[in-house]
Amino acid sequence: MELSDKLFYGLLAAGSLGALAVCTLLGGGGGAAFALFAILVLAGSLLCIWERSVVRSAFCLIGTFGGTAGLFLLLGSDFLAMSQILIYVGGILALILFGVMLSPPDLGERKLPRVLSGLVAVGAGVAFVAAKVASTVNWAQAAELAEPEHATERIGVALLAYDQYAIAFELAAIVLTVALVAAVYVARRRKIDLQDEGARG
């Protein structure tokens, strides 16, 4: 393990523990749960950018997607959390891993100065915007936040009610069908290519 790796992992661990402590002090149990999932999300994506190998990066995304599902749970959207895990971790990540397996190895690999300068630039930008927003925006909140409602049944009804989301639902179904058929069509190996390879081999 190189020095830069050690430094990065150490900083990441220290930052995570610090954020966890701050959020626990500020918000008690709820704050700790939020901090846990937020750290999962951000550390997952940071590691995804940092890791050298594409496979490792893809697996780090599990943290990002799972953490997002956890945040959805904290926000009272249990149905969304479950679909997030099913579709992102089970589907999209598997697709990305297929892409990794079928791709030629990336020998250019990671350029450390590029990664560092990108992270620094984005850190500075986010910090600036956050400071600006925190000092100017007054988030108007409902005085008394209601208990989260478990709305799975209402979501199902709304998706099929013709005066709510039925048309959008059917459109999404058509888009998915067309997109998947098109993906199969685009990804297939053409007869000419196979003949070429036969002639070459």
Place this chain on the structure above:
Amino acid sequence: MGLGAYIAVSAALFALGIVAILVRRNVLYVLMGIEMILNAANINFVAFNRFNHAEGSQSNLDGRMFAIFVIILAAAEAAVALAIVLNVFHLFNSVKPAEADLLRE
């Protein structure tokens, strides 16, 4: 935690997605960065939906519905993008987006 905390996490995730696309020169990282960006948007939708729900009223579903449709379209996008990426590997034998500079074979 308040709305601001969720917005902050989503903003940071969005920015990291942009970094993943710009910094790593590899088509697969472009895909991963796009997924991160869509996730950040979803966190925003659900957070605003949650904090719009006052005591004594029925919760509004709009934000959650938007997030569901974003997830559906992300799945379609991932499938099509993977097909395109496979073709790029096949034609250019490279994973760098900069080297895929021809539309024809």
